[in-house]
Amino acid sequence: MKKQTILVPIAIALCGMAGAQNRNINMDSLVQLSKKTEVWEPVPAKVTPGKTAADAPSDAIVLFNGKDINAFQKKGGGAPGWKIDKDGALTVVKTSGDLQTKQGFGSCQLHIEWRSPAVIAGSSQSRGNSGIFFMGEYELQVLDSYENPTYVNGQAGSIYKQHIPLVNASRKPGEWQTYDVIFTAPQFYADGTVQTPARITVLHNGVLVQNNVEIKGGTKWIGPPVYKKHKDKEPLVLQDHGNDGGNPMSYRNIWIREL
Secondary structure, eight states: OHHHHHHHHHHHHHHHHHHHHHHHHHHHHHHHHHHTTOOOOSOOOOOOOOSSTTSOOTTOEEEEOSSOOTTEEETTSSOOOOEEOTTSOEEOOTTOOOEEEEEEESSEEEEEEEEOOSSOOOOGGGSSEEEEEETTTEEEEEEOOTTOOOOGGGSTTSBTTTBOOSSOOOOOTTSOEEEEEEEEOOEEOTTSOEEEOOEEEEEETTEEEEEEEEOOSBOOSSSOOBOOOOOSSEEEEEOOOOOGGGOOOEEEEEEEEEO
């Protein structure tokens, strides 16, 4: 009886040691299996983010910071006719024409802020109208859409005449509004046919209004959109809509990241 009393605890201890050893072996095997799915290269480049979501990160190209408009020219060439207000806003001047960047861009991340006047006249599309044209072709609508009924594929946050925004996130006239955009440029075959269409995601005042939608072609006021082969990089264009209703639109804090 004494031998049995002594041997039982020893057997239990040995079983425990064997179990622990098996657990260690199993864990080592799991670690080795895990390493097979680890990827260490290429290491992502370091980018210093801005102090706020509106501030440009370290790898961004600042197109307008309230001080000069050297990054822009009149569409087609020539000196830009827009003015910089005393508060550092870039404001369209009547019949001054569209602005375009001197540099071309393809796929990109864009941050841009815009404002309609606090006192605004007109209605529908004649109420604080402008637009942002990616690659000079694909328009993200800029419009005072605060309690301003219009056709919904032409309101603020729409891809003009193509995609209705998911919601209306507009602020009141006179308040600054933001667009944060991820734009994927289209790709074309050598014969000019579309290989992959453009796509766009838009946050309006921090609210998702376009969720990776497919752009159907270049923006058209009349008729369906169509694609026409263009360069891999084209200018970003800010629209002078003719200053409808005497409501000049303003922009500020414009920066872009090439993707």
